[in-house]
Amino acid sequence: MQKTPNRTFRRRGALLAFAGLLLGTAAATAGETGKIDVELNSLSQSAKGCEVSFVMRNGFETAIDALTFEIVLFDDDGRIASLLNLKAGDLPVGKTRVKQFRLAKCERVSRILINDVSECSGTDLTPKACLQKLNVTNRTGVKFGL
Known part of the structure; x- marks a missing residue:
């Protein structure tokens, strides 16, 4: 299956959102x-x-x-x-x-x-x-x- 630009952007967006959530949780814990x-x-x-x-x-x-x-x-x-x-x-x-x-x-x-x-x-x-x-x-x- 070939990756479409839309699918790639959604995946990157989800990864960035997840990373932001992790960083926010780490800051709150600290x-x-x-x-x-x-x-x-x-x-x-x-x-x-x-x-x-x-x-x-x-x-x-x-x-x-x-x-x-x-x-x-x-x-x-x-x-x-x-x-x-x-x-x-x-x-x-x-x-x-x-x-x-x-x-x-x-x-x-x-x-x-x-x-x-x-x-x-x-x-x-x-x-x-x-x-x-x-x-x-x-x-x-x-x-x-x-």
Whole structure:
């Protein structure tokens, strides 16, 4: 079967559209430049306690030497169950890192709030600036945000 110009253009157009889709997906996955991406990835009860996993990415042009979040857990009645400081540690430039924390029971946790950034150190970084640059996402059934 001989290729017609129309068929060739359609095939190239489809390939270009697919390549654009892949590039767009890669850019979205990489996160935003100038932001700290924090994803609540999982929350599950184990024999050892409540396992909470976050996926974090430093989109700044400078390394974060130390990062600590003040987190508030709410129960299923909307009451504050606990207030915690979770040390995320360092985050190199462009690095995606998984951080896991063990809490008490999580079956009644209905919401997790990043109340503040209590520590964010690095060149020209402050906790207030880091808080303003947080980009939060969620893959769980528990509400999560700022």
